[in-house]
Amino acid sequence: MESSVKLGKHVEDPRGKGCLDRIGSLPDELLGHMLSFLPTRSAVRTSILSTRWRYIFTLTSCLSFDDALCFRGIGSRRHIDHDRKRSFEEFVYNVLELHQTSPIKIFSLVCKSNYDISDLNAWVSNAVQKRVQEIYYYVNLVTDVPDALVMCETLVTLKILSDGYYGFIEIPLLVWRLPNLKFLYLAHVKFADCESMQRLFSGCKLLEKLNLECCRGFESDTDTDTDTDTGDHVIISARLLKVLTIEDCTFEDGLFEIDAPNLAYLTYTGNTGVKIVPSWKYSRSLVKAELMFHYYAKLSDYSSLEYNREVFKAAAYNTTELRLLSDTVELLLTLADQEQMPDFHSLSRLHLGYIPYDSWKYVTDLLDKSPQLEMVTFVEGLHHCYSCRAPPPCEPLFPFSCHAQVIEVRDFCGHMGALLHLGHLLKNAKLLKKLIIHKCRFKKFEDELQISKDDLLMLPRASKDCYIELN
Known part of the structure; x- marks a missing residue:
């Protein structure tokens, strides 16, 4: 018996009632929109369904090409053999040639193998000519950014990434003009010099979100006799910038100044080798900041520490939520005494990471200078030591004022050092309504507590x- 179903035709229902293939009867434009949610490889495969579907994939508004996924059996391979590389190149050219009538909103190009720069330029240029709005560009080996990306008046979102194991994408010394760009994400990108970086950001007047991850630039030339004291100075002037993320970037011999008076969200992760001048220091728009500096660079460059402390003070000026993770607490708070600690007038939520015992004085100073604080979360417990059984040092704990109504402690193991700080918090939090304690994820709660749960509740x-909740 014939069991095949033809699109767009009436199909007899086994229950005796007639029905219609509803998907096949939809308009071509709607079908093309539906295929836009599929990888281009899957969308092209629908062309074999029937003559009705032969060219529906050419109406998609999203094109995504990934050489590791287009052909079976090569998803885990770094390098594709010559024949398959040639097949991928032909596949991309054929799809782009057939896709002539419809505009492209999103263009994604992921190349795990090495391709000729002329091919990459041609593919990206095709998308730019179709007034693309979002480009995701990922390459595996060292290469230059396609020239077509330099001037794209319709581009709103641009993501440029490279595999850090194989090299960095080179940003050429070109005049970038991206008048409508709002979101820029760069990962493993290398700037030849400060001028190339300056030209890039000078062409993004409407930038609202900037993400820099593992980027490099401003490498010093030891063979030249230039005056290294002056250094390079890059100013990113983004008056509309609201979200800024900088993670593990290295810009040697230069100052990286960010003029963002409307910045609202800041995430800064890295070592002390990055010197950033925060021009948003007196901005009242910053509402959330997350800082994480690496302890290994604590004693390597004191001047860099001073810059990072300025970032810390700028972030604290008006933020309502602050996250200090990794070694940031020790790295920054030990640079400040009671007189130097900034006032956190608007801080309502505080997240603290690793806290050495000798840094607790500075943590209490921070709590004391946060009159609007509502919630404190210790994301890595109250006290870290090499052995949970080790007794805490015999040092006095000074009184302070904690205005928080909720305190949350994660990874609480119950050793004596943690109990000491927990009791100290309870004695100084006069407005506390709820204390939430989460047991250590790796050990049994009862085995680590050196007092019973009942005694813990009686602190x-x-x-x-105050109500104590044990989880």
């Missing part, structure tokens, strides 16, 4: 309304 507390 003295300044707030009579």
